[in-house]
Amino acid sequence: MTKRSGNVGAGVAIALLIALPAAAQTGQSAPGYKAPVISDTGRLKGPRQPIFFRHDIHVGQDQIPCLYCHNTVTISSEPGIPALQTCFGCHQLIGGSTPSHQAEIKKVREAFLTKKQPEWVRVHALPGFVHFPHQRHIKVLGTDACVTCHGDVRTMPQVYQFATLKMGWCVNCHVQRNVSRDCTLCHY
Amino acid sequence: MDRRRFLTVLGATGGAAAAASACDIGPEPTEHLVPYVVPPENQVPGIATYYATTCRECAAGCGLHAKVREGRVIKLEGNPESPINQGRLCSRGQAALQGLYNPDRVTDPMARGANGQWQKLTWDDAVGRLQAQVKQARGKGIAFVTGLESGSFGELVDAWMKEIGGRHVTYEPFAFEALREGNRIAFGTAAIPSYDFASARYILSFGADFMETWLSPVGYQNAFTRAHAFEAGRDGSMAKFVYVGPRLSLTGMSADEWIVPKPGTEFMLALAMASVILTERLAPPPPDALRLQHLLPGPERIAGSVGVEAGKIQRLARDFAASKGGLAVAGGIAAQYGSGALLVAAANVLNYVAGQVGKTVKFGPNHALEAAGSFKHLADLVADMRAEKISLLLVHGANPGHSLPAAFSEALGHVGYKVSLASYWHETAAAADLVLPDFHPLEQWNDSRPQAGVYALQQPVMQPVFPNTRHAGDVLLQVAGKSGGFKDYLQTRWRALHVRYGHGRSFEDFWNDALQHGGIYSEAPAQTVRLGPEISRLMGGAADTSLQLTTLIVFPSVALHDGRGAKSFPIRSRKSPGTAGWRCIPTPRPSGSSPTATSYSSSRPMERCVRPSGSRRVSARTSSRSPRGRDTRRTADMRRTDPSMPSSS
Numbered sequence: 001m002t003k004r005s006g007n008v009g010a011g012v013a014i015a016l017l018i019a020l021p022a023a024a025q026t027g028q029s030a031p032g033y034k035a036p037v038i039s040d041t042g043r044l045k046g047p048r049q050p051i052f053f054r055h056d057i058h059v060g061q062d063q064i065p066c067l068y069c070h071n072t073v074t075i076s077s078e079p080g081i082p083a084l085q086t087c088f089g090c091h092q093l094i095g096g097s098t099p100s101h102q103a104e105i106k107k108v109r110e111a112f113l114t115k116k117q118p119e120w121v122r123v124h125a126l127p128g129f130v131h132f133p134h135q136r137h138i139k140v141l142g143t144d145a146c147v148t149c150h151g152d153v154r155t156m157p158q159v160y161q162f163a164t165l166k167m168g169w170c171v172n173c174h175v176q177r178n179v180s181r182d183c184t185l186c187h188y
Numbered sequence: 189m190d191r192r193r194f195l196t197v198l199g200a201t202g203g204a205a206a207a208a209s210a211c212d213i214g215p216e217p218t219e220h221l222v223p224y225v226v227p228p229e230n231q232v233p234g235i236a237t238y239y240a241t242t243c244r245e246c247a248a249g250c251g252l253h254a255k256v257r258e259g260r261v262i263k264l265e266g267n268p269e270s271p272i273n274q275g276r277l278c279s280r281g282q283a284a285l286q287g288l289y290n291p292d293r294v295t296d297p298m299a300r301g302a303n304g305q306w307q308k309l310t311w312d313d314a315v316g317r318l319q320a321q322v323k324q325a326r327g328k329g330i331a332f333v334t335g336l337e338s339g340s341f342g343e344l345v346d347a348w349m350k351e352i353g354g355r356h357v358t359y360e361p362f363a364f365e366a367l368r369e370g371n372r373i374a375f376g377t378a379a380i381p382s383y384d385f386a387s388a389r390y391i392l393s394f395g396a397d398f399m400e401t402w403l404s405p406v407g408y409q410n411a412f413t414r415a416h417a418f419e420a421g422r423d424g425s426m427a428k429f430v431y432v433g434p435r436l437s438l439t440g441m442s443a444d445e446w447i448v449p450k451p452g453t454e455f456m457l458a459l460a461m462a463s464v465i466l467t468e469r470l471a472p473p474p475p476d477a478l479r480l481q482h483l484l485p486g487p488e489r490i491a492g493s494v495g496v497e498a499g500k501i502q503r504l505a506r507d508f509a510a511s512k513g514g515l516a517v518a519g520g521i522a523a524q525y526g527s528g529a530l531l532v533a534a535a536n537v538l539n540y541v542a543g544q545v546g547k548t549v550k551f552g553p554n555h556a557l558e559a560a561g562s563f564k565h566l567a568d569l570v571a572d573m574r575a576e577k578i579s580l581l582l583v584h585g586a587n588p589g590h591s592l593p594a595a596f597s598e599a600l601g602h603v604g605y606k607v608s609l610a611s612y613w614h615e616t617a618a619a620a621d622l623v624l625p626d627f628h629p630l631e632q633w634n635d636s637r638p639q640a641g642v643y644a645l646q647q648p649v650m651q652p653v654f655p656n657t658r659h660a661g662d663v664l665l666q667v668a669g670k671s672g673g674f675k676d677y678l679q680t681r682w683r684a685l686h687v688r689y690g691h692g693r694s695f696e697d698f699w700n701d702a703l704q705h706g707g708i709y710s711e712a713p714a715q716t717v718r719l720g721p722e723i724s725r726l727m728g729g730a731a732d733t734s735l736q737l738t739t740l741i742v743f744p745s746v747a748l749h750d751g752r753g754a755k756s757f758p759i760r761s762r763k764s765p766g767t768a769g770w771r772c773i774p775t776p777r778p779s780g781s782s783p784t785a786t787s788y789s790s791s792r793p794m795e796r797c798v799r800p801s802g803s804r805r806v807s808a809r810t811s812s813r814s815p816r817g818r819d820t821r822r823t824a825d826m827r828r829t830d831p832s833m834p835s836s837s
Contacts, residue, residue, distance in 0.1 A: 047218070072235075076233060077234040078232075078233040080233050081221050081223045081233075083225060084224070085224075112225060118223070119220040119221070120222075120223070122218070
């Protein structure tokens with residue numbers, strides 16, 4: 001954290017740190033995980049995104065809670081894709097420690113300032129005839145349960161589809177936890 | 189795989205093959221997620237937000253709840269708090285969304301160049317041109333035609349016209365002139381009272397289509413439904429509804445009894461009923477009504493001219509009085525002959541002698557349409573236009589080029605400079621020199637006063653669909669050189685209401701509360717009315733039984749209203765009730781043509797039928813073969829005179 005905000009005056013950084021997520025503010029180094037340096041992005045699993053956003057750095061190393069960005073997951077069926085404003089909230093200070101990080105963060109800043117949103121490639125998509133209300137699952141399983149369906153995003157440099165998201169996979173979990181398998185539960 | 193994709197594959201490969209190889213058709217097409225730059229306020233993806241606003245599809249002013257998902261309004265419903273519509277909404281109100289997202293909307297300011305071609309302008313240029321024209325036209329005749337604007341926008345136009353020496357003409361095609369004139373004859377006030385259908389026990393409608401277009405159809409429908417139903421806590425009977433008129437409209441079809449007098453003689457029927465009530469003392473007569481007793485024509489005298497037996501008239505009168513909750517309304521197709529105002533006055537006399545004025549007919553909470561301009565103002569304007577006394581004409585919220593006879597369109601040619609503040613390429617916009625794209629009512633700040641005591645607020649429920657459109661109020665303020673936008677203007681006016689209705693709250697609290705509820709709903713004090721001095725005119729009219737041989741009956745369309753419904757495709761393809769299978773057929777735009785006024789003219793606002801006044805039965809089928817001609821001809825004219833309409837893209 002301190003290393004990556006090195007190009008900003010320390011006093012300014014402290015004053016503005018209030019705006020940063022809780023885990024990032026503490027400045028603690030991640031206890032168990034250090035995000036690797038990626039030299040060959042072509043070998044990564046998952047679709048290539050317009051900006052190389054690294055969940056492993058943000059969630060794994062910096063321990064930013066999922067809900068900091070996907071903040072409607074507990075109240076809405078949609079988890080919410082963070083607005084560029086959310087990115088810019090931190091990245092107007094944090095410029096990146098390596099040239100490759102700096103290049104990606106520059107893209108974020110430009111996107112915000114020119115109001116040209118990146119078009120993220122959707123990784124987890126369900127067909128239109130299925131409804132998956134995020135908020136109900138989070139309510140039952142807790143806010144750390146994202147990994148159940150999305151895999152351990154904390155270690156994913158590039159997010160890929162972890163579960164099949166097919167009906168059998170859904171029903172399997174519903175059977176194990178003995179919750180309703182009514183057709184209209186999801187197909188309505 | 190979604191249904192559409194499945195059907196595509198099915199079509200391409202045949203059913204069996206698709207069913208067998210459903211898993212082999214490859215992955216779903218890549219979806220993209222586009223984040224917000226700055227998330228909109230009060231919006232949670234996946235959860236709808238509701239805003240209260242006001243419907244502007246007709247002059248009734250129903251309250252709306254707009255359902256907004258991800259910053260887009262997706263559904264409108266009635267606002268249950270609004271006393272106008274009590275949570276209900278008609279199909280035209282529902283279809284307001286079709287107007288909002290209409291691809292034929294005007295997207296940029298446009299001006300007609302020297303060669304007649306339309307060209308896009310920047311807003312600075314457009315406002316500059318208008319300012320220059322206003323400067324030039326000062327003292328040479330400026331006129332501003334608007335629809336009914338009973339709120340701040342109307343006041344802004346009034347104030348501006350006063351400042352630059354112009355005149356403001358409000359024009360509503362359904363302005364209910366006969367209603368206002370009839371009330372003036374009967375009671376000396378041209379107000380349109382509130383009709384309490386809900387507590388009426390016997391409803392008598394002389395041609396008033398109160399379930400379709402008459403004044404405030406949504407509220408009346410709702411109230412009628414309650415009156416015409418068995419309800420706990422009331423005596424066991426439901427209200428009776430008798431419809432008097434030559435055509436069985438949707439309203440007529442809901443009646444318990446249909447009386448068909450000769451067209452143009454309905455007022456005699458009403459007077460004869462009043463006469464029966466007075467002579468038989470069926471209700472305690474108001475003291476000033478007694479002098480009418482010997483003036484009113486008895487049922488025997490007029491039965492022949494009206495074509496309804498005297499016994500039937502007596503029965504109607506006795507039932508009306510005995511119900512102790514009679515309500516006679518008059519309007520619509522029965523009030524459009526020369527005797528229209530007399531009919532309204534006669535219905536008023538009937539209500540009056542039955543002691544119902546002040547009960548089911550309440551003066552005080554009057555309808556906003558009392559402020560609409562009269563056709564005389566409009567005729568004067570057209571005469572002045574033709575005499576080249578108008579050098580600058582501005583039109584907003586009205587389409588006189590479509591709903592007025594061709595004389596208006598011809599007179600337009602004599603006007604120096606024509607400006608249309610319009611959302612659509614309708615006939616008037618197409619004939620203008622400068623077109624300034626206005627916000628849709630769902631995108632703008634505004635207010636209106638649909639009924640005395642009701643102050644309905646409009647707030648933008650979403651960002652403008654077309655970013656280069658502007659609120660006409662903002663444009664006028666800019667042209668007039670005033671600082672601030674229309675919202676500030678509106679709030680300034682609401683500060684006066686804050687003094688009256690604020691109850692000690694801060695203005696911000698008061699304003700937010702009004703926004704949340706859709707406005708301020710207060711009770712207007714009741715007014716007592718007495719028979720006016722001109723009532724003897726009515727008796728003179730009753731003696732005149734000379735009638736035309738053929739009567740033209742023009743009736744409004746429940747779907748298209750005065751023609752403004754034509755912009756919405758669902759409305760145009762909607763079945764027109766009560767037309768016996770015959771209706772206007774929506775004409776799709778010829779492919780490849782630009783969105784022009786012609787696409788709107790093709791559906792007519794009114795359906796016409798002609799029948800001889802002597803015939804007894806209405807045959808919609810035979811009568812409906814009547815003239816379709818005029819609008820089509822006007823459409824053709826428009827096409828000739830405006831060969832170069834711009835494409836909105």
